[in-house]
Amino acid sequence: MIIDLRSDTVTKPTKGMLDAMMHAQVGDDVFREDPTVNELESKMAAMFGKESALFFPSGTMANQTAIKLHTNPGEQVICDKYAHIYNYESGGASFNSGVSCKLIDGKRGMFTAEQVKEAINPDDYYYSKTSLVEVENTTNKGGGACWDFNEILKIRKVCDENNLGFHLDGARLWNALIETKQTTLQYGKVFDTISVCLSKGLGCPVGSVLVGDAKIMKDALRIRKIFGGNMRQAGYLAAAGIYALDNHVERLKEDHKKAKEIGELLSDLSVVKSVEPIETNIVIFELNDDVDDKKFVENLAGKEIFIIPMGGKKLRMVTHLNYNATMHEKFLTILKSNSF
Numbered sequence: 001m002i003i004d005l006r007s008d009t010v011t012k013p014t015k016g017m018l019d020a021m022m023h024a025q026v027g028d029d030v031f032r033e034d035p036t037v038n039e040l041e042s043k044m045a046a047m048f049g050k051e052s053a054l055f056f057p058s059g060t061m062a063n064q065t066a067i068k069l070h071t072n073p074g075e076q077v078i079c080d081k082y083a084h085i086y087n088y089e090s091g092g093a094s095f096n097s098g099v100s101c102k103l104i105d106g107k108r109g110m111f112t113a114e115q116v117k118e119a120i121n122p123d124d125y126y127y128s129k130t131s132l133v134e135v136e137n138t139t140n141k142g143g144g145a146c147w148d149f150n151e152i153l154k155i156r157k158v159c160d161e162n163n164l165g166f167h168l169d170g171a172r173l174w175n176a177l178i179e180t181k182q183t184t185l186q187y188g189k190v191f192d193t194i195s196v197c198l199s200k201g202l203g204c205p206v207g208s209v210l211v212g213d214a215k216i217m218k219d220a221l222r223i224r225k226i227f228g229g230n231m232r233q234a235g236y237l238a239a240a241g242i243y244a245l246d247n248h249v250e251r252l253k254e255d256h257k258k259a260k261e262i263g264e265l266l267s268d269l270s271v272v273k274s275v276e277p278i279e280t281n282i283v284i285f286e287l288n289d290d291v292d293d294k295k296f297v298e299n300l301a302g303k304e305i306f307i308i309p310m311g312g313k314k315l316r317m318v319t320h321l322n323y324n325a326t327m328h329e330k331f332l333t334i335l336k337s338n339s340f
């Protein structure tokens with residue numbers, strides 16, 4: 001039995017999801033004639049209380065489009081040093097939009113309104129113009145941490161006072177909402193644009209959506225086209241998204257519970273130095289200095305358990321839809337044996 005905990009992106013569609021995909025009504029989305037894509041976009045826009053939503057093939061493209069919508073070349077985006085847009089989007093912010101990132105030294109991928117204030121460049125011609133603040137919730141490199149919504153509200157105020165756009169990378173926003181009992185409408189009110197992924201915790205094979213009001217989203221279609229993101233009968237994929245929104249959100253609690261149970265046993269392992277607080281489905285832990293992380297990962301792989309290194313002695317595991325109860329029981333038994 002293979003236990004793949006490298007990411008929540010390794011999931012395969014469930015039978016119910018495949019059925020929904022097989023029965024989807026489709027059309028040419030480049031002509032905006034795919035009824036299922038249109039349904040997903042309307043549903044998402046309504047969920048967030050926004051005027052517009054656009055379906056994307058990836059979270060990266062949705063984020064990159066948002067950066068392009070909010071900025072002009074030469075300008076600057078404020079984000080955390082752990083941000084996905086800075087670390088894991090292949091330098092896309094500079095390549096696609098010609099912007100630089102001002103990195104905040106936050107905690108677990110999160111920062112404060114005060115730190116944002118300090119990061120805004122003065123309004124002198126020799127500075128890069130600050131134009132966007134980007135937040136990630138939950139934070140990926142930060143170990144699935146959830147933002148304090150009050151801090152987000154304070155950052156919104158700073159954005160308003162300084163005429164800055166406010167974008168949320170909500171690849172795992174669903175995990176945060178389930179955990180904090182907040183709503184999509186609350187988030188829609190605060191952010192100018194939000195990207196959400198269907199292909200992470202929600203278990204779709206492909207798909208992300210960018211939401212925002214009509215004014216900011218005006219050029220989103222054109223930018224998606226420039227990035228090569230136009231799709232034709234994409235309704236088959238959108239159907240998976242609609243199915244996931246209706247069936248896979250509540251169950252994220254199970255992933256969070258499993259992650260916490262893994263974390264508790266990990267912290268008892270003699271080879272483990274520390275386990276970061278576990279709030280959602282991501283477990284990041286650090287091995288003792290004298291433990292070879294490569295060997296640790298290989299040892300687990302030998303037992304058909306796959307996890308990924310995060311640099312240094314840090315390792316990451318992510319629970320998900322396809323990590324079932326049997327796998328969990330087996331993995332907990334291995335962890336209890338402390339044979340590493």
Ligand SMILES: Cc1ncc(COP(=O)(O)O)c(C=O)c1O
Nearest residue numbers: 058059060061084136140169171
């Ligand atoms: C926080 C975050 N944002 C964006 C993305 C990008 O999503 P995609 O892999 O669909 O491009 C990821 C992917 O893991 C992510 O974790």
